[in-house]
Amino acid sequence: MQAMKKMGSMSKLLGMLPGANSGAMKKQLENFDEGEIVRTQAIVQSMTPTERREPKILNGSRRLRIANGSGRSVKEVNSLVDRFSAAQKMMKTMRNGGSIPGLPAGMANSISAQQSAGLRKPLSKNLPKNLPNNLPNKKKSRSGNPAKRAQE
Numbered sequence: 844m845q846a847m848k849k850m851g852s853m854s855k856l857l858g859m860l861p862g863a864n865s866g867a868m869k870k871q872l873e874n875f876d877e878g879e880i881v882r883t884q885a886i887v888q889s890m891t892p893t894e895r896r897e898p899k900i901l902n903g904s905r906r907l908r909i910a911n912g913s914g915r916s917v918k919e920v921n922s923l924v925d926r927f928s929a930a931q932k933m934m935k936t937m938r939n940g941g942s943i944p945g946l947p948a949g950m951a952n953s954i955s956a957q958q959s960a961g962l963r964k965p966l967s968k969n970l971p972k973n974l975p976n977n978l979p980n981k982k983k984s985r986s987g988n989p990a991k992r993a994q995e
């Protein structure tokens with residue numbers, strides 16, 4: 844979020860997206876509130892790293908702590924969590940080949956599988972050859988003993 848803020852206003856960045864100059868999208872960009880990003884950032888920064896990774900663990904007392912820490916209301920924290928879960932669900936639908944509600948038919952599928960593979964190819968060139976496909980979330984613990992560490 845910090846890097847995006849350095850690039851300029853969010854409405855200008857979103858305006859650069861393809862299709863952003865259409866009527867409905869242009870109207871929404873004009874009504875975009877830059878302060879919403881600051882409020883959202885305050886809520887997210889009041890969460891622990893575990894809460895950021897797993898928003899399902901946010902019970903009432905955690906939400907109250909986050910609201911107090913960010914200077915926002917519990918209602919605003921709940922709204923952010925709901926929007927996040929809706930966005931997560933939409934991304935999952937897109938990943939599984941579904942369409943995005945609200946977009947013109949075929950717009951979500953405008954990038955073919957070949958094109959998206961072509962976009963990923965340059966990124967994979969710089970990766971080591973022996974890198975596994977599924978990296979674990981946890982780091983493997985290492986022994987403090989140099990002899991044991993050499994065996995690992």
